[in-house]
Amino acid sequence: MFNLVYNEYFKLIRKKRMFVITLILLVLIPIFTYAQYKTAKNAMEQLGTSDWRAILQQQIVDQQNRLSSSRLAPEWKERIRLNIKQQQYYLDHDINPTAPGAPTFMREFIEGAISLFLPLLVVVLAADLVSSEHSGGTIKLLLTRPVPRWKILLSKYFALLLGISLMLLITAILGYLISGVIFGYKGWNIPVLTGFQMQKEHLITDYVHIVPQWKYLLMAFGLAWFSSIAVGTISFMASVLLRSTASSMGAMLAAVVAGSLLTQIAPNWNELRYIAFINLGLTDYLAGNPILVEGMNLPFSLAVLSVWSLIAIIIAFIAFTRRDVTT
Amino acid sequence: MNRKTFAYLLYSSAIVSFVILFIGFILAVWDLTHPSKSSALAAKKQIPTPQAQEGLFVGLGDSLTRGVGDSKGLGYFGLVREQLAKKNPGRISAVNLAINGQTSTDLVKQIQQEKVRILIAKARWITITIGGNDLFRGSGGLEKLDLKAAKKSREIYEKNLTTLFTEIRKLNSKATVFLFGLYNPFGDLADEKISSQLVAEWNETMQKVSARFNQIVVIPTFDLFQLEPGKYLYSDHFHPNDAGYQRMATRLLQVLEDTEEGEESHDQ
Structure with a gap:
């Protein structure tokens, strides 16, 4: 079994898909880095002063002002208090929050990429995993070996999981190395706020706490890994069901893009939340971003993704083991 | 490999x-x-307490210190802060505690707050605009000026101002306090003479109260907006506009320079 996985993993790598993904990242990350650098520079110009310490001090004071207002809801007060704490930390530790280094870039990159960009890369990686054996004609060679079919498929699946892990590793390393050229390589210990919870319309800040950035990154990448695997698993099913690479990849790309479009077009359509592709943005829960569709939280999204993955894998196995190979 | x-x-x-x-x-x-x-x-x-600042610039009072009417949202306070920061990079911090629509009675209440008191105690300069809301609200609005009501609210104002300065001096005996005088935003309306006279009386009250304390400077603004109110007032016809705030900031900076140089030579 171990040998089979090893073997399949190298088929995956050798197909140059991973190379293409690395190339895509190599082109896009510098662009994103430059975009972010531009934004930071613009913000600085608008404030009219390059002394970020003065700006931070004023921001803290403004927020303290807001705190003293009696019209402020208590849950916002707690959030502002934490914000002040965060900014005071920047000030005390001489960290410029507008140009805070490569780890922050990685965090923003993964948060932005999790619901569309990463899934697309995963689809590129996974959607032809089995179908390419059909189009390449190698499926017969594969199935005439004295190994049960389910074992072959399982080893392909494990290889995919490893491939996705490697892809995220490459994303992290490239993101760090490239953005660090401009932003510097420091900032692993910057405090990041997490623990926001949504209940109906309200933001619950009772459990908000500060974690160091390295831990936050670990968690964010872990969540990205999970949603990438869910996409990978569904693509895996598509590659079993559809025999041509073009159609399985096309179908999966359409599904991923449609999922991200739908959340923006029809956030009021509540039943959307049972669709896997709506639930890919897991880092939103970590960052406390407002969730567009009502009734979604982390356990819910994890459950939806798990159920879809489970059904996909069952269908994939049934279809693969029962299929007659005629081509 | x-x-x-x-x-x-x-x-x-x-x-x-x-x-x-x-x-x-x-x-x-x-x-x-x-x-x-x-x-x-x-x-x-792991969050250490904030460090003491070398030069803390504190703003108190109403919407004028907040900067209402300035398209950039700076107001005279923001403009002066920028100038100060330019001259003493990294050594100036500024706190704007002003609240829109605040009257002198509100301000007296505000300076009872713990955080406000700490900031006042640390301040090197305190700038205040207060009284506009007392005057134009307590005198029956813009259309009909009730002179009797105006007199009564002036008496309250005088008392509040005295309390305010007493409290500030109790907390901080060194900081220079700047109090902006009132101007007449209705100088081009029909009742110009009456409203101007009222404003003059209030400004006199400011001078009178301030004279009883050390290091309190009243900065006149009446003349700035007297001849061409339309040019320096915002479209609400009450708050200064960008140019108006610029004029106020220039005045404050002129007086501020003295205290700065005084401080520096004192240090040497």
């Missing part, structure tokens, strides 16, 4: 990242589903 070791490296790094990402995922789920307040408390310890 030969092909085989490269392949082995790719394989093992995939396995390692698989394990690390799995741990990260578990951590994230654990962190989000088992929220605890203890970590927030632990984080509190």
Whole structure:
């Protein structure tokens, strides 16, 4: 079994898909880095002063002002208090929050990429995993070996999981190395706020706490890994069901893009939340971003993704083991 | 590197990242589903207390100090702060505690707050605009000026101003306090003479009260807006506009320079 996985993993790598993904990242990350650098520079110009310490001090004071207002809801007060704490930390530790280094870039990159960009890369990686054996004609060679079919498929699946892990590793390393050229390589210990919870319309800040950035990154990448695997698993099913690479990849790309479009077009359509592709943005829960569709939280999204993955894998196995190979 | 070791490296790094990402995922789920307040408390310890600032510039009062009417939102306070920061890079901090629509009675209440008191005690310069809301609200609005009501609210204002300065001096005996005089935003309306006279009386009250304390400077603004109110007032016909705030800032900076130089020569 171990040998089979090893073997399949190298088929995956050798197909140059991973190379293409690395190339895509190599082109896009510098662009994103430059975009972010531009934004930071613009913000600085608008404030009219390059002394970020003065700006931070004023921001803290403004927020303290807001705190003293009696019209402020208590849950916002707690959030502002934490914000002040965060900014005071920047000030005390001489960290410029507008140009805070490569780890922050990685965090923003993964948060932005999790619901569309990463899934697309995963689809590129996974959607032809089995179908390419059909189009390449190698499926017969594969199935005439004295190994049960389910074992072959399982080893392909494990290889995919490893491939996705490697892809995220490459994303992290490239993101760090490239953005660090401009932003510097420091900032692993910057405090990041997490623990926001949504209940109906309200933001619950009772459990908000500060974690160091390295831990936050670990968690964010872990969540990205999970949603990438869910996409990978569904693509895996598509590659079993559809025999041509073009159609399985096309179908999966359409599904991923449609999922991200739908959340923006029809956030009021509540039943959307049972669709896997709506639930890919897991880092939103970590960052406390407002969730567009009502009734979604982390356990819910994890459950939806798990159920879809489970059904996909069952269908994939049934279809693969029962299929007659005629081509 | 030969092909085989490269392949082995790719394989093992995939396995390692698989394990690390799995741990990260578990951590994230654990962190989000088992929220605890203890970590927030632990984080509190590593946040040190704010350091004392070398030159703290504090703004108190109403919408004029807030900067209402300035398209950039700076107001005279923001403009002066920028100038100060330019001259003393990294050594100036500014706190704007002004609240829109505040009257002298509100301000007396505000300076009872603990945070406000701490800031006043630390301040090197305090700038105040107060009285506009007292005058134009307490005198029956813009259309019909009730002279009797105006007199009464002026008496209250005088008392509040005295309390305010007494409190400030109690907290901070060194800081220079600047109080902006009132101007007449209705100088081009029909009742110009009456409203101007009222404003003059109030300005006199300011002078009178301030004279009883040390280091309190009243900065006149009446003349700035007297001849061409339309040019220096915002479209609400009450607050200054960009140019108006610029004029106020220039005045304040002129007086501020003296105190700065005084301080510096004192240090040497």
